[in-house]
Amino acid sequence: MNNLDWSNNRNLSMLADFYEFTMANGYLENDMEGKIAYFDMFFRSIPDDGGYGIMAGVEQLIEYLKNLRFSDRDIEYFRSKGIFSEKFLKYLRNFKFTCDVWAFKEGTPIFPREPIVIVRGPMVQAQLIETMILLTINHQSLIATKASRIVRAAEGRPVIEFGSRRAHSYEAAILGARAAYIGGCMGTANTIVDRDFNIPAMGTMAHSWIQSFNTELEAFKAYARVYPDNCYLLVDTYNTLKQGIPNAIKTFNEEVLPRGFRPKGIRIDSGDMAYLSKEARKMLDEAGFPDCTIMASSGLDEYIITDLINQGAKINLFGVGERLITAMSEPIFGGVYKLTALEENGKIIPKIKISENVGKITTPSFKQVHRLFDKTTNKAIADVVTLHEEEIDDTKPYEIFHPLFTWKRKVIENFYVEKLLVKIFDKGEQVYKNRNIHEIKEYTSKNIENLWQEVKRFENPHEYVVDLSLKLWTIKDKLLKEKTDS
Amino acid sequence: MNNLDWSNNRNLSMLADFYEFTMANGYLENDMEGKIAYFDMFFRSIPDDGGYGIMAGVEQLIEYLKNLRFSDRDIEYFRSKGIFSEKFLKYLRNFKFTCDVWAFKEGTPIFPREPIVIVRGPMVQAQLIETMILLTINHQSLIATKASRIVRAAEGRPVIEFGSRRAHSYEAAILGARAAYIGGCMGTANTIVDRDFNIPAMGTMAHSWIQSFNTELEAFKAYARVYPDNCYLLVDTYNTLKQGIPNAIKTFNEEVLPRGFRPKGIRIDSGDMAYLSKEARKMLDEAGFPDCTIMASSGLDEYIITDLINQGAKINLFGVGERLITAMSEPIFGGVYKLTALEENGKIIPKIKISENVGKITTPSFKQVHRLFDKTTNKAIADVVTLHEEEIDDTKPYEIFHPLFTWKRKVIENFYVEKLLVKIFDKGEQVYKNRNIHEIKEYTSKNIENLWQEVKRFENPHEYVVDLSLKLWTIKDKLLKEKTDS
Numbered sequence: 007m008n009n010l011d012w013s014n015n016r017n018l019s020m021l022a023d024f025y026e027f028t029m030a031n032g033y034l035e036n037d038m039e040g041k042i043a044y045f046d047m048f049f050r051s052i053p054d055d056g057g058y059g060i061m062a063g064v065e066q067l068i069e070y071l072k073n074l075r076f077s078d079r080d081i082e083y084f085r086s087k088g089i090f091s092e093k094f095l096k097y098l099r100n101f102k103f104t105c106d107v108w109a110f111k112e113g114t115p116i117f118p119r120e121p122i123v124i125v126r127g128p129m130v131q132a133q134l135i136e137t138m139i140l141l142t143i144n145h146q147s148l149i150a151t152k153a154s155r156i157v158r159a160a161e162g163r164p165v166i167e168f169g170s171r172r173a174h175s176y177e178a179a180i181l182g183a184r185a186a187y188i189g190g191c192m193g194t195a196n197t198i199v200d201r202d203f204n205i206p207a208m209g210t211m212a213h214s215w216i217q218s219f220n221t222e223l224e225a226f227k228a229y230a231r232v233y234p235d236n237c238y239l240l241v242d243t244y245n246t247l248k249q250g251i252p253n254a255i256k257t258f259n260e261e262v263l264p265r266g267f268r269p270k271g272i273r274i275d276s277g278d279m280a281y282l283s284k285e286a287r288k289m290l291d292e293a294g295f296p297d298c299t300i301m302a303s304s305g306l307d308e309y310i311i312t313d314l315i316n317q318g319a320k321i322n323l324f325g326v327g328e329r330l331i332t333a334m335s336e337p338i339f340g341g342v343y344k345l346t347a348l349e350e351n352g353k354i355i356p357k358i359k360i361s362e363n364v365g366k367i368t369t370p371s372f373k374q375v376h377r378l379f380d381k382t383t384n385k386a387i388a389d390v391v392t393l394h395e396e397e398i399d400d401t402k403p404y405e406i407f408h409p410l411f412t413w414k415r416k417v418i419e420n421f422y423v424e425k426l427l428v429k430i431f432d433k434g435e436q437v438y439k440n441r442n443i444h445e446i447k448e449y450t451s452k453n454i455e456n457l458w459q460e461v462k463r464f465e466n467p468h469e470y471v472v473d474l475s476l477k478l479w480t481i482k483d484k485l486l487k488e489k490t491d492s
Numbered sequence: 493m494n495n496l497d498w499s500n501n502r503n504l505s506m507l508a509d510f511y512e513f514t515m516a517n518g519y520l521e522n523d524m525e526g527k528i529a530y531f532d533m534f535f536r537s538i539p540d541d542g543g544y545g546i547m548a549g550v551e552q553l554i555e556y557l558k559n560l561r562f563s564d565r566d567i568e569y570f571r572s573k574g575i576f577s578e579k580f581l582k583y584l585r586n587f588k589f590t591c592d593v594w595a596f597k598e599g600t601p602i603f604p605r606e607p608i609v610i611v612r613g614p615m616v617q618a619q620l621i622e623t624m625i626l627l628t629i630n631h632q633s634l635i636a637t638k639a640s641r642i643v644r645a646a647e648g649r650p651v652i653e654f655g656s657r658r659a660h661s662y663e664a665a666i667l668g669a670r671a672a673y674i675g676g677c678m679g680t681a682n683t684i685v686d687r688d689f690n691i692p693a694m695g696t697m698a699h700s701w702i703q704s705f706n707t708e709l710e711a712f713k714a715y716a717r718v719y720p721d722n723c724y725l726l727v728d729t730y731n732t733l734k735q736g737i738p739n740a741i742k743t744f745n746e747e748v749l750p751r752g753f754r755p756k757g758i759r760i761d762s763g764d765m766a767y768l769s770k771e772a773r774k775m776l777d778e779a780g781f782p783d784c785t786i787m788a789s790s791g792l793d794e795y796i797i798t799d800l801i802n803q804g805a806k807i808n809l810f811g812v813g814e815r816l817i818t819a820m821s822e823p824i825f826g827g828v829y830k831l832t833a834l835e836e837n838g839k840i841i842p843k844i845k846i847s848e849n850v851g852k853i854t855t856p857s858f859k860q861v862h863r864l865f866d867k868t869t870n871k872a873i874a875d876v877v878t879l880h881e882e883e884i885d886d887t888k889p890y891e892i893f894h895p896l897f898t899w900k901r902k903v904i905e906n907f908y909v910e911k912l913l914v915k916i917f918d919k920g921e922q923v924y925k926n927r928n929i930h931e932i933k934e935y936t937s938k939n940i941e942n943l944w945q946e947v948k949r950f951e952n953p954h955e956y957v958v959d960l961s962l963k964l965w966t967i968k969d970k971l972l973k974e975k976t977d978s
Contacts, residue, residue, distance in 0.1 A: 021656070024693040025697055032715055032719070089719060137657050141658075174659065196507065211511055333823075
């Protein structure tokens with residue numbers, strides 16, 4: 007992450023909801039700045055009614071937390087508002103981040119109602135970082151989750167992220183492409199992403215290239231002369247079957263083969279892609295180019311790709327644009343950040359937020375998430391949310407139970423356990439080393455393989471089990487009864 | 493735009509689709525770098541089946557174009573790819589932007605099929621900037637358009653942008669808040685937007701504030717003591733009607749009034765907001781606080797706001813989050829960038845892109861857009877896309893006609909004309925002075941006032957007329973016949 011012109015030394019400390027600062031000032035005024043608080047980030051539902059989400063954005067979260075500081079200009083800004091105390095302004099000027107932070111590793115499948123980020127630290131600090139934690143993790147997890155769906159629909163055919171021009175601003179394009187790569191895309195159309203993240207950028211020509219020459223054939227030949235070994239031709243500017251593909255074949259025969267190369271492919275960007283790709287395949291095969299790739303790239307997503315494959319479309323490679331980079335079908339990943347405990351005299355006092363909507367009641371206290379895997383198949387069986395220091399002994403059978411319908415019980419045997427919340431900051435110091443992006447992508451892929459097929463299907467996926475340990479459940483139940491009795 | 497820590501001196505020149513560079517290199521190899529090309533950015537449909545869009549993002553586009561340059565590191569990146577010529581690398585090293593650029597002013601209502609940005613300049617340059625032009629204008633226009641809908645639905649009640657935590661990355665939050673302000677929001681929750689764009693940031697407390705104290709009443713009182721003159725209380729942490737509002741009233745009576753202030757308001761963030769707001773209004777009125785504002789802020793958009801108002805909800809102020817900042821109901825603004833002409837020996841040669849889909853056929857040549865306003869009402873009557881140098885004489889009746897159904901004709905009288913494409917760069921030098929954001933907001937509001945009510949309604953809005961001048965239509969028709977005959 008060094009040397010990123012667009013991100014280096016950027017300070018996003020002021021990217022926070024104003025209420026974070028009014029509350030922070032309020033905590034100071036009430037002498038509560040040192041009070042230790044615990045916050046969970048979690049989410050309540052998976053976009054597109056999917057069976058799993060993919061964690062992403064941790065690296066950018068780390069960058070942000072490392073750079074937390076307030077400039078003189080920031081202090082002046084707050085002073086000008088006339089509502090912040092000098093004590094608070096001084097606090098901001100000397101601000102030093104000292105929280106502990108835990109997070110799921112990027113690429114880990116994530117499920118509703120489990121903490122995917124935990125912050126422990128002085129109330130004021132833990133509060134100030136809310137907006138950026140949510141923004142960072144929500145965005146990249148949204149795109150990684152969507153990419154994972156699209157890649158799955160493509161059933162092994164490569165998918166390239168193509169959506170920069172419709173992204174919601176610059177970092178949505180750049181970090182969206184990063185998240186899409188984590189989620190399984192093989193590359194991006196966006197050059198800066200290749201330069202800065204080493205994610206392969208790809209692309210050849212737009213319709214304007216074709217239009218810049220007197221004829222389509224002339225345009226193809228000119229391109230083939232410059233890129234004989236990477237000759238990908240866009241065939242739909244005028245008429246795909248009558249003109250585009252015949253001209254492409256002519257170009258391959260006259261300009262590519264004579265130079266000792268095989269043609270790489272054609273791209274279809276409009277029209278009926280099921281029909282066109284099948285016709286194109288026949289024409290290319292007959293011309294002696296069965297190895298010539300057919301790429302499709304117009305308005306695609308997991309639903310349309312599935313449909314194209316079901317129709318027997320002969321597409322080898324998908325370029326997926328706006329519907330991936332905006333997660334169009336459900337463009338919101340609804341992560342929230344809730345207070346779960348306070349410390350009093352070194353003791354953890356669990357806190358709960360009640361709601362008439364049962365799904366909105368929070369789970370109190372300081373936690374860990376344990377993922378139980380089947381020893382024989384390596385498949386993930388269930389996640390158990392426990393108290394932070396709790397251990398699950400995988401040498402013995404372990405009983406899990408549904409947190410609402412507690413008679414639903416199951417004994418797990420022959421399993422091993424992984425703790426999913428990894429410490430990334432210890433007293434404000436980064437303790438987690440970022441992995442390289444290709445490792446993260448590999449890790450994601452391995453993790454998705456470890457999910458049961460039933461969790462991965464598009465229609466009515468099996469709801470992956472996220473339970474509470476008996477200890478944690480007991481604390482929540484007690485607090486719930488206290489609060490609703492009062 | 494000075495002194496933005498997060499954006500200053502950022503160089504986004506490499507934020508471009510890879511094919512822009514392969515084409516650019518190809519143009520150089522074919523000795524076409526100096527060829528003068530014309531490109532239009534336009535869009536084909538308005539999100540949410542709305543009657544108008546709002547232009548936004550021009551200021552950021554200008555920033556980008558002013559900073560176009562390629563670093564040694566960029567050159568090395570391209571060299572490492574092994575497909576770019578040394579001539580091209582040298583070209584990039586000495587890159588100087590020399591294009592002419594025209595754009596609609598920010599805040600102008602925009603309609604399908606009219607050029608909202610035009611670029612004229614050397615082929616290579618005009619091509620390289622495609623991705624960023626589209627990205628910048630698409631994003632902010634999307635959000636400004638959505639904000640305008642939401643603000644309209646609120647029928648005069650103020651709307652605040654509240655969505656940072658669900659934005660698609662950092663600039664989506666920051667520039668999205670900027671666009672929302674242009675579109676009519678009165679402020680944002682995002683602090684950095686206030687610091688850098690002088691757009692008022694607002695906010696008071698989260699549920700965590702309430703939870704940090706032993707009781708809700710204690711939390712309210714603590715807040716009121718710190719902010720007696722800006723006392724906005726969040727009343728839904730435990731039970732809005734039974735506990736939240738009674739505690740708020742108690743706090744107002746005991747902590748706000750004695751200090752000589754009036755309470756500002758309450759905020760409801762969950763539950764049935766129609767019912768709760770009506771009950772809350774009664775309770776506050778009875779307690780002597782008819783001036784106490786009721787703010788609502790959960791899952792709102794133009795549809796829900798309309799519905800709430802129809803139900804007689806007593807809400808004075810709306811905080812609109814995720815559905816605005818992501819334009820959830822349709823998160824894509826589909827602007828495209830198409831070659832429209834080339835110059836040969838100083839003569840403009842119009843270019844067209846054919847498609848079986850009539851809506852996707854481009855309009856060739858170098859253009860201007862004229863908006864015709866009724867002299868009596870100031871309402872916008874129609875836009876006429878003309879050749880760039882064409883004048884519309886508003887002292888005489890002017891006949892417009894439908895570009896497809898040419899028998900649909902209408903003579904306009906008693907009108908005045910405004911040319912909407914304003915030059916922002918002349919031979920690579922900025923010639924348009926950015927207006928301040930409040931002026932842009934004012935300008936937007938005035939322009940929306942000048943649209944007929946029929947264009948603004950949510951259901952089946954009247955399709956605003958965008959016609960071609962006879963001269964431009966004749967060129968298009970001729971080219972269309974030539975291309976389809978061949």
